């Protein structure tokens with residue numbers, strides 16, 4: 075397992091997410107963004123918009139995925 079924070083994933087808080095793979099942690103962040111914005115948080119709105127934009131434009135969003143996967147791979151195992 076590895077840990078990344080919401081902020082490391084482009085978000086606005088220090089919530090720690092722990093997952094086995096980069097794909098899983100990106101998915102967890104996506105869920106976190108949707109939930110917190112749905113609950114009325116405005117600080118995460120731009121991060122959610124950016125995440126939605128990546129799903130819609132996977133080619134353009136690829137750079138972010140690659141960077142995130144590289145960052146994840148560089149982290150030590152918990």
Ligand SMILES: [Zn+2]
Nearest residue numbers: 080085086087
């Ligand atoms: Zn957050």
